[in-house]
Amino acid sequence: MVKGVSRQVIVVKSPDPRLFEQAIFIVKEDAFGKGVTADDVLQEARRVADGYIRRNTRWNRMWRKIPAPVYAAAGALLTTVCWSVAMLL
Template identity: 75%
Template sequence: MAAVVKGVSRQVIVVKSPDPRLFEQAIFIVKEDAFGQGVSAEQVLQEARRVADGYLRRNVRLGRPRPRVPAPAWVAAGALLATIGWSVGLLL
């Protein structure tokens, strides 16, 4: 898929990924009037880093993956609990 960029030139910020296993970098295209609003280049860079880090925290599970219990195990556990419930009910 080709990317189309309007205008003659754009300012971009490239942020290195905090987790290089997943992404190499994030690219942000800065609005033309961003620096005209009293925002410094350092503030824009900090915001780009914050957004990239926030995205990873919300959307990527880092660390040790939790073991998944297969569906047949849940069915067997439910059947066992139902059997125990019926047995206790019959004894009372």
């Protein structure tokens, strides 16, 4: 049990409700003492939440699982196809 502690929090609604409903950010006590406005803090929280969604979509997870040699082989194959088409023309 914690007594006498109060925190400021920011609750950001999710732009993509498939992943989560809302994100809760706990604001540092000295965040507003450095010339930062409440709007700045809210914009940063929204930016971070949006970045999380972009990094953790199914498409991005799939691309990260492909090993580098597969990319190299696909590039070599594409180069061979382009070279062959150019030679036929």
